[in-house]
Amino acid sequence: MSNQLPKTVDPYRLAGAGAKLDGELPLVGMIRLAPRLESSKGMIGVQLEFGVDTSNTKFIKGSLSAVLQLGCQRCMEPMSYPVNLKLALGMVMGNADNVRLLPDCFEPLLIEADSLDLTEMVEDELLLALPIVPVHSQGSCAVTLEDVCDQPPDHSSETRRPFAHLSDLMKS
Ligand SMILES: [Zn+2]
Numbered sequence: 001m002s003n004q005l006p007k008t009v010d011p012y013r014l015a016g017a018g019a020k021l022d023g024e025l026p027l028v029g030m031i032r033l034a035p036r037l038e039s040s041k042g043m044i045g046v047q048l049e050f051g052v053d054t055s056n057t058k059f060i061k062g063s064l065s066a067v068l069q070l071g072c073q074r075c076m077e078p079m080s081y082p083v084n085l086k087l088a089l090g091m092v093m094g095n096a097d098n099v100r101l102l103p104d105c106f107e108p109l110l111i112e113a114d115s116l117d118l119t120e121m122v123e124d125e126l127l128l129a130l131p132i133v134p135v136h137s138q139g140s141c142a143v144t145l146e147d148v149c150d151q152p153p154d155h156s157s158e159t160r161r162p163f164a165h166l167s168d169l170m171k172s
Contacts, residue, residue, distance in 0.1 A: 003023045003024070005046055005118055007117065008116060009021070009115070010114055010116070011060070011111055011115075012091075012114060015058035015059070016052065019049075019050045020047075020048065020050070021062075022047050022048075024045055024046060025043065025046055025119055026043055027041065030122075030123040032127060033126055033127060036070070036130055037068060037069055037070065038071050039069040041069075042066065042068075044126070045066065046063075046122060047063050048062035048087070049061045049062050053103070057091070058090070058091040059089060059091065061086075061088050062087050063085060064087065068081045068082075070134040071134065072135050072136045073135055074135045074141055075142035075143040077136075077141075077142055079135075079136050085125055087125060089108070089121075090103065090106030090107070092108045092109065092110050092111065096110060
């Protein structure tokens with residue numbers, strides 16, 4: 001039975017203690033992610049390991065796993081989109097200029113105060129993982145590529161007015 005993680009944590013304390021978090025966060029409440037989803041039901045599996053590396057960088061490593069419900073942009077039906085992400089985030093304190101001091105193996109994670117909003121961090125990672133245009137894989141979509149490509153060309157934008165001169169003829 002997984003436990004629900006706290007919304008916010010003290011990242012410095014957890015890094016100093018080499019803490020591990022293993023639990024879940026709900027999708028509901030992720031307001032930036034919600035418009036991209038068909039449904040906000042469900043949980044995200046979160047495994048995080050906090051620590052300090054040899055360059056004295058405080059880091060968070062771990063993984064996220066979830067099955068998101070997206071809307072296929074070809075057939076407009078819902079589709080399940082499994083997400084499995086690996087994280088390697090280096091904590092950058094206060095000033096964004098400090099990002100350049102971070103070893104290359106870490107993505108920067110800006111931390112402004114002594115608290116880290118776990119929900120926001122996970123939401124950021126999921127937003128980056130979403131496809132720009134979600135579509136079913138070929139074969140599982142209700143609309144086939146042939147349906148899309150075999151449609152007759154659209155001439156409606158062409159100006160065809162065969163009777164445009166009729167009123168002139170009628171006058172003469
Ligand atoms: Zn589809």
